[in-house]
Amino acid sequence: MSDACALELRGLRKRFGRTEIIRGVDLAVRPGERVAVIGPNGAGKSTLFNLISGRFGASEGEILLHGQRIDGLAPHQINRLGLARSFQVSNLFNRLSVFENLRCAVLWSLGYKYAFWRLLAGAHDANERAEQLMDRLALQGRRDVLAMNLSYAEQRALEIGITIAGGAGVILLDEPTAGMSRSETARFVALIREVTVGRTLLTVEHDMGVVFGLADRIAVLVYGEVIAFDVPERVRADARVQEAYLGSVLVDAAHAAPEGR
Ligand SMILES: Nc1ncnc2c1ncn2[C@@H]1O[C@H](COP(=O)(O)OP(=O)(O)OP(=O)(O)O)[C@@H](O)[C@H]1O
């Protein structure tokens, strides 16, 4: 089974002191799949991403990337093996332009693969790759604008670009559409869809419109446990999910957006 998985979690647990936040998570994500992780505030979604990306060490359990154990590795080692994540807190260089931010991200990823003397030879490739990324992000018109002067949605788009710049096959996004207007969100989901073609995506998301529009499967995390992991229609119809989480969210969503999505 693990050979076929892009990412697999086995019996994953995380304790902070005596409090167990992740309480035995098993999850097998197929290559090319888009998985949304949903659940109430404090359920442990960001903690789960911090475990996968190596920011936190697991208390128990295994994490496999393309069948290879990555638990215990440092974040940059995991990144080199093809897993990249975005942060809720911005990782942009505010005083660099859009192009320079992307170029830095590309060079950083090359820097680990090439000896220094080859970096110069790689610089031309990096420029080209940065230009291509700008196209895909629809930021060509903003090429020389400093990151700090971009709109909020443009900054989030640039962050996605930086996340994918190294060519990672597995992408983790933690609440990528948080704080966006509805039209920005719609455009952004289309962008995420486009730039993750051929990659595996795990995204934490509170917006149910985004979840149901983007995800091939949904993992529902409640108090550190995955209570459902299935295709959207089945998760939506799951009585346990309705009770634990989705019922209240769908009711809230209906109040917040009476005209529907
Ligand atoms: N470094 C830490 N030390 C101690 N407790 C932590 C740490 N990080 C997270 N927690 C606790 O773990 C629980 C889960 O937090 P986490 O941020 O993973 O939730 P979440 O599902 O991402 O929530 P949200 O939807 O609000 O982003 C919370 O009770 C939080 O206080």
Ligand SMILES: [Mg+2]
């Ligand atoms: Mg979180």
